Amino acid sequence: MTKKTKNPTQSIKIPYLIILSCKICALFSKKLVTKFAAKLFETPIKHKIPKRELEMDLKSNQKSLFVPSIEKTVITYEYGQSAKKALLVHGWSGRGTQLFKIADELVKKGYLIVSFDAPAHGKSNGSTATMADFIAAILEIEKQYGPFEIIIGHSLGGMSVLNALKMGFKANKAVVIGSGDIVQDIVDEFIAKLELKPEISLRLRNHFENKYNLVMADYSAYKAAKTIDIPVLVIHDQDDPEVSVKAGIHIHENLSNGTLFLTEGLGHRKILGAQNVIKKTMEFIGAS
Known part of the structure; x- marks a missing residue:
């Protein structure tokens, strides 16, 4: 059967x-x-960490980080060992280990991965959160763990990445996957x-x-995109039921140095582990 x-x-x-x-x-x-x-x-809904993410969870160095601008504490993850650093940002109701397949590949390519559980997500305390909380955490993590060569965000994390770049976060390249827009x-x-x-x-x-x-x-993503001049890879699935593909297309249209990669049949979350997505990401950041 x-x-x-x-x-x-x-x-x-x-x-x-x-x-x-x-x-x-x-x-x-x-x-x-x-x-x-x-x-x-x-x-957000706090989900139990799935088995597929346990290796990254167990092998990560985890710490509590206070974010003064929002007076909240987040749990950070350091995964791998390298002077080259990449920051990964999960989406709404996600976790710091959610982008583990991308993290695993980046570690193989010689990167130290930093990620975090946003307020009220994963192991971080609290019951409510906003995009502003995500952005504040990203900016504080840059102060404490940066500089970063790469920043990657999924869904709300993608919107937060673009807004953080607008607000001064420094990176050589960025990737947003399944990002919301307006x-x-x-x-x-x-x-x-x-x-x-x-x-x-x-x-x-x-x-x-x-x-x-x-x-x-x-805080609309396309507005942030207009202010960004570093290379940005926008990945979106044409069959995404949570965030319409028009969001990714519109973000790309407003980037001065953007690349658009559209997939099919992966939806909103399966896209994070798809081999063609990981391959495209590695090629884009020059880690192929």
Whole structure:
């Protein structure tokens, strides 16, 4: 009998109980449902580390790093031994070991890998996080562990990498895989998955902008891309159900020194371990 495998392009669905709870909140108060949606939006799911990532976890030198700008502590990983350093950034609900196959290959090519569990992710404390937390952690890690020759990010980690480069992070080359792009699109899609009215999306944006005193649109990846002049490889799967391929294409269009590599049938997470993706990444950074 052939073993059935999960479709790598299948989108993660929000449990119906959560959707129902949102609808009930919306019946009573728009303010209430906005606060509930905001809590959901900022709360990652902590997954148990899978067996495939255990080797990197066990062989890494792990430390706690306090990030003063956000007053949060993250767990960092040092994997391998070299003067050449690469920083790997996981995505939402990910872990510092999630890009282990890329890490393994980079170690073989003579790099020291640094990664981290973002606030409220993996082994790091907390229950909520934002992209600003990811960016702050990246910038603090550069201060404590840098300089880095390479920086690689997946999904929200890709957006965070581009924004960190915009804010002054130094690297020779960058790779973003399955990166989101326009912040408002991400909020809109989240509200649509909760089956709430579009006006709640605008309320949610206003809620975050007032809470954190920022303009969310300023964190859109394509805007950061316009400010970056180092070579950037954008990798995206054409069948990604979580982040549309149009995001990767749009980011590439706004880079002055970008390379676009599109894959098929890998979805949003399987892409991280695909041999053609690893090969392209190594060729791009000159580690082939």
